[in-house]
Amino acid sequence: MNSPTPIAVTGMGAVSAIGENVAAHLDSLSRCEHGIRPISNMDTCHRGRLLAGEIRVPDDELYRRLGISPGEAYTRSTLLAGLAAREAIVQAGIDLHDGHRTGFISATTVGGMDATERHYDNYLSSPAYRHFIPTHPGGVAAEQLAGLLGVPGMVTTISTACSSAANAIMLGARMIRAGVLDRAIVGGTDCLSRFTINGFNALMIYADDHCRPFDEHRKGLNLGEAAAYLVLEAAEREVAPMRVPLAYLTGYGNANDAFHQTASSEHGEGAYLAMEQALHVAGVAPAEVGYINAHGTATPNNDLAEGHALLRLFGRKDDLPPFSSTKAFTGHTLAAAGAVEAVFSVLALQHQLAFANLNFSEPIAGLDIVPLTQPENRKIDHVLSNSFGFGGNCTALLFSKAHD
Amino acid sequence: MTKPIYIHGGGCISIQPTFQPDYFFDTFHSYASNPVPALEPDYKSLIPPLQLRRMNKSMRMALFTARQALLQAGRENVDGVIVGSGLGCLRDSERFVEAILAEEGQPLNPTPFIQSTHNMAAATIALSLGCKGYNMTYVNNASSFESALLDTLVYLMEHPDRSVLVGGVDELGDRTTLFWELADYLKKDGSDTGETAAEGASFFVASAERGESALGKVTAVECCVQPHDVEDFIRGFLRRQGLGVDDLDAVLLGVNGDGRYDAVYESVARRCFPRLPQMVFKPILGEYDTVTAAGVFLTLQVLARQSLPPALLYNGIHPARLQRILVYTQRRGRNHGLILLEQ
Amino acid sequence: MSELTQELKAKIINQLNLEDLSVDDLDDNTPLFGEGLGLDSIDALELIVMLDKSYGIKLSDPKEGRNVFKTIQTMADFIEANRK
Secondary structure, eight states: OOOOOOEEEEEEEEEBTTBSSHHHHHHHHHHTOOOOEEOOSSOSTTTTTSEEEOOOOOHHHHHHHHTOOTTSOOOHHHHHHHHHHHHHHHHHTOOTTSSOOEEEEEEOSSTTHHHHHHHTTHHHHOGGGGGGGGGOSTTHHHHHHHHHHTOOSOEEEEOBTBTHHHHHHHHHHHHHHTTSOSEEEEEEEEOOOHHHHHHHHHTTOBOSSSOOTTBTTOOOBOEEOEEEEEEEEEOSTTTSTTOOOSEEEEEEEEEEOOSOSSSOOTTOHHHHHHHHHHHHHHTOOGGGOOEEEOOOOOOHHHHHHHHHHHHHHHSSGGGOOOEEOOHHHHOBOGGGHHHHHHHHHHHHHHHTEEOOOTTOOSBOTTTOOOOOSSOEEOOOSEEEEEEEETTTEEEEEEEEOOOO | OOOOEEEEEEEEESSSSTTSTTOOSSSOOOOSSSSOOOOOOOGGGTSOHHHHTTOOHHHHHHHHHHHHHHHHHTOSOOSEEEEEOSSOSHHHHHHHHHHHHHHBTBOOOSHHHHHTSTTHHHHHHHHHHTOOSEEEEEOOGGGHHHHHHHHHHHHHHHOTTOEEEEEEEEOOOHHHHHHHHHTTOBOOTTOSSSBOBOOEEEEEEEESOOOSOOSEEEEEEEEESSOSOHHHHHHHHHHHTTOOGGGOSEEEEOOOSOTTTTHHHHHHHHHHOTTSOEEEOHHHHOBOTTHHHHHHHHHHHHHHHTOOOGGGBSSOOOOSOOSEEEEEEEETTEEEEEEEEEO | OHHHHHHHHHHHHHHTTOTTOOGGGOOTTSOSBSSSSOBOHHHHHHHHHHHHHHHOOOOOSGGGHHHHTSSHHHHHHHHHHHOO
């Protein structure tokens, strides 16, 4: 059996509440500057009361930066994705028309819902915005972007709630190893919407203050909006010659909790299985993991389940690598989270820097695990990144350092 | 390159009585309305009532047809569940938006929000079966099912000892239908443009081994959003399987009665398949993003029974044999998909 | 009191989509969660919404619901004590 093709990460792009490009994200993370503020841009009754990670760039500015005519219908998730995907493609320095089979694998949960909810009634009464009707479906962003950015090959979209982008990244690697693609632009996007704000509020898991991942007194999440993409390439000379990759994607795993529609099983069975698979695919032992970017939404249920799963995987509290949830920086960016946090994982490897878990003061009773509360320089060879979504969908990715 | 996979069981809910065990497209309901809702089975025959209560139509249709597929395949469980859905759980999405617009600021019922999540059908199947394996949902317009199928081929190549439930499901929504009318998607009385909107679910049990019995084989699948040249797309796909158009015994085409977009089928039929029997399925099953899954259900039955329903024959040419059938579909000029099915 | 319990049973069947049950099938003292009717955390949230919309009682912490929603009877008692 041949050893599997190494998957090189050759480009990244990200836009969120803490930066409009990857370098800005590194800066914010290093300085512990979060982007969570009272909602100000959305037309919702929760504006000013609930906190979120909003991107302070209005849609018309996004249109301008992407060179899209204002008369064309592009929803916010698509626009954000365009910025992030373009940054990744430019960094990777790839020529999309060089004959290599390139796929665009995106992820979203909101899709065009921000436009649909805004125009739900006025579509019926006025023709003014009807050109947005075709933008509702989840698959529109990927197709519009593939057209805009000139990606010639396979296009698809994954939608598995909060694990979506991690699954898109995993699929890209699998497609390359299966010989279906030579390279893949992978990631996800979700803008803020009244739909998701009200949804998590109705579930009583939207905190009314800054979220507190892994803290005993956590009361829920803050939402955020973001888009992030990676370029993955088969690390063979003819596809990615003479470049040191940013990192390697060495492991991935997806499993289903099969416990409940939204809640995780108390001991995080699905989370455990996904992480175990990722390490197995990478051939990396738990003790070799240098940093974990946890899912850590700060909901009572997730952090308890994830904590249990981490302890089960690593054996005991003292063997747990440094870990943190970065969602107190960006908010929970739903379908984009897996890709945003993949970017953070690669930054951690490039800069040998583990990031802080903000707003922590007291460990969860019974688990007694303590995340990093300050950014920390340390030797990191492998980073485990977790993303767990509704429907029991659990995904873990393992990124490994590219040595010069 | 992927390897072929074998289908051991299938289930289908559609606007025809496809959920009935012996149904083989010999009689049809015809519909004057547009859109057309799916004919529904007695779900309780396969799903316990206490589970049904938390299931919207997509979830019920998906789980029921998944269970039918398992029964036909003689299996209790699978290792993975891979689903395609163009619009996900549309009715619950509409319900939640309407609740927000009417009552934001007052307490909102959380159930429609939860049930609007696109991967709920896949989650429901996993929960019902207790399947903790790979679970994926593709939401990519009219290539959602093809994406799920491609993932299945890759997954079973990675894990040749495993099995997967793969399928497609889509449901209608009242307000969305009005939007479609405004966007000029829908066929109106007597018009030769527009689609007949429908809904349904089709699920299959797939594995990498033929085993004792299989309904048929999915040899390969490819999609392209908008090929430069559709004929090249088709010939290239066949060439990659070591085949030419002369190696096919029949084709299933996605002709749907929308005169604006059906022309590509005429052209491709004339240039690539002039001597082949050409079947259609959308005139009796309607149009929705994942209706191709129902087309695959039909084709597998054709291969298993070695017989072609005469009413679905588009060009009057009868098959000499039925071992290899190509499915070619597109929707509104986009999401061109090819699936090669064999005995 | 029994009028309220009957009313609650009807509301619960409707709100939680318990299609196959009638008001007569629900006993005042059967546990609603866990053993008994087997409702779950999402049902608890739906019941919280119902308490607010139908009886004007707000529960701000889902955990409060555990005691309130033990049985139809405990719900009725709580509503009687707190309704506006």
